[in-house]
Amino acid sequence: MRRGPHPALAALTVLVFLFLLGPLVIIIGASLSDTSFLTFPPRGLTLDWYQNVFEISAFRRTMVTSFTLATFGTLFSLLLGIPAAYALARYRVQLPRFLANVYVLPVLIPEIVLGFSLMKSVAIGAGVPVMASLLIGHALLVLPYCVRVVGASLNGFDFSVEEAAVSLGCPRWRAFFTVVLPNIKAGVIAAFILAFITSLNDVSVSIFLTGPGVSTLPIQLLAHMEQFFDPTIASVSVLLMGVTVAVMAVIERTLGLTFLTK
């Protein structure tokens, strides 16, 4: 039998994981309390606050906005990101090396600077409507995920298979859809889902681009928190955690969660 970690180290690790999960458990507890203020442990149990989430029109509206934005922003980003990732993997020799780094610039530039600059130049400067500005901002925000995750899949793809298809008489464009795409499906799904959750949770870019009338769920949550401190926020948070669980299930099915440690 192998020797395990030092007991003190093991104890410290237990504490770290309690620290990581404890607050989330507290939110779940608080969302069930029948008090009108946030408290943990909950006094009496009720699901009223969940019902309340859907009764507040601002939450209903921003939920729809956020999911629409995350879906279309991510699709838009994938639409541009997949060809780019394909070009980077397939035509390594023909493209300059720095190009791969250009696509991950949105990670390097602080999100809040991106949000502010987009508001200044695109939303106000160029007069682009709120929803379109948000779409551009979110597509940019998630582009690095799309290019990197799809790229990781493509790097594991043997392009001689595509050449085989072409040699058998399949046109290039069709070879991409019938041979390449099915083989990188896991990567595309994982990219979508990672990008989706990133977009859904975004604050720093959206905060500058939302305006009266159009807002996203996290921004609405922030606004709500400044006025009310009731368990409704906890209920929204728990619903968002539910989305996280779904997202993790998809990642586990596609690339495996250990992908995130690489």
Add this chain to the structure above:
Amino acid sequence: MTVSLTLSDVTAHYGQTRVLEDLSLHLAAGELVSLLGASGCGKTTTLRLVAGFLTPTSGTITLGDRDLTRLPPHARDIGLVFQTYALFPHLTVADNVAFGLKQRGVSKAERLRRAQEMIERVGLSGFADRYPANLSGGQRQRVALARALVIDPPLLMFDEPLSNLDAKLRVDMRVEIRRLQRATGATALYVTHDQEEAFSISDRVAIMNAGRIEQLGTPEELYSRPANAFVADFVGYENLIPMRAVAEAGDAVRAQMPGGHEIALPRAIWGDPPSRDFLLGARADGLRAAPSGEGIPATLGLRTYLGRAYQYRCDTPAGELVANGPLSAPMDSGSAAVLVPEPEQCCLLPA
């Protein structure tokens, strides 16, 4: 300082699975013993138990008069050469070799001097300041060797040390390992799955299977007198023919094989069968295919050319056997022949 290594009734588990069962083994001082077997036979487990990376469920391990069983690995004073070499990638060759001396509190000047000396001894002068990434496989292997030797351990252990080298280098390195081991006088435990390697390098070899030692002996003993069917098969007896002793005829034993055919085994040459039912183990070289004579009747099948002989797949009453025939008289497939057992290439085994 040379000392002996003794494992007494060592049993080990991985979780619920028992991987080693009551294993006992004694290495005399200065002796090199190989553990030979297929993957999963327990040979690497045995080595890791001695090194201290695993703890036995029961049994004891002693080195000289020290009981190692409960000692942590770092207190065991064993020079270990890994299959992967396990060189520290962030240290130079000199620092890799000096690592063990540093742990022993040897002064910097002294350890660099001794590391340098050892680096020269393994033929790597001029490479002291390189990093492992910039060395060839053979050079890395030499660094690993130097690193294990420089601490002057009473026991050296090798875990498949040559399996990542190409064939020619393998032969050179095993000579080198033997030479250095002899020179230091250290007792050595050598793990390998390569029979030729084990036989060429060892004083004695232990053939392992399913967590047990099937046979322990000199290479000559194992090669010519395997103790059982497993060992015989392992050391290359292609044919294991079931036999039953049916009669004694003077100084010969008459034995019957499946299909009813009988052959006479003169005791003076073959010795006594180990039991009434037994196996006749024969290498392909030990079954001579001939057009006629006293032997096992056979129909010749596929013929292949070996360079020193022709080899035939033969259909016999005892099933398919492999036999060799002389280059001077090739026979056609489909023809009838007899297979004559050559006693010096055969053995009698318990069924």
Add this chain to the structure above:
Amino acid sequence: MTARTLAWALAMPALLLVLLGLGLPVLATFATTFTGGEGPLAAYAEFFTSRFRRVVLWRTFEVAAVTTLISLVFGFAAAWVVAKSPARLKSWLIIAAVFPLLTGVVVRSFAWLVILGRGGIVNETLLALGAIAEPLSMLYTQGSVIVAMVYLFVPLMILTLVGVLESIPEDLTDAAASLGARPGAAFRQVVLPMAVPGLIVGSVLVFTGSFTSYATPQLLGGEQQMMMGTFLYQRAMVTFDWTGASTIAAVMVVVTLATVLAMSRLAQRLNPVAS
């Protein structure tokens, strides 16, 4: 169509998105800092002569550095145990680290409002135990911001380091032990030097992430603990001082890029093998 043309045609749409959506607007923001003030460098002179701005910059720096340091220590310890765990336990621990990471910043910061607030768990517990007579005000302090930031970034550190530690072959620590290195010595002389690149990557991620964060300092720091992110928002959206906001943005970009560059230099110096 040549391969080169095709390659560029495929790469172009995403490139345009980055150049037009990020490149131009960010450059425009930089330009504002030079043109918006009295002279070319007036905006920066104003920034660095204002005591308040220097305090905000320094506070942000301090919070980010302390967050990085704490995340590094706890993240490393936890990552080590995770990396050495048996497969099944390991996947559960990774799930436990990924879950908070994928849960939004707002939700995770909100949890600390519930915990540290006047009627929060900590105060309630201490009051019930009789340890304090009056609820403590823990919100809107630097401490509360740091706790929430550490909470935000420890999972990132753990996941980064688990990957790095797993890539250190077990044979190397075994080899160190067989050569007589005690566990502590093997850790210092083998594991730590080999983990340096991962420690640096993790530190860069945490430092830049906390240096540029917005939601957490907004919720837990408020006006009292203004940081660069919240200050940028306040300048831009409350006082509509776009030159000032642009200057803050420029300083953030410079600090972020300088950190990334300095740390990758450091990584190269500490790791001669990689070169």
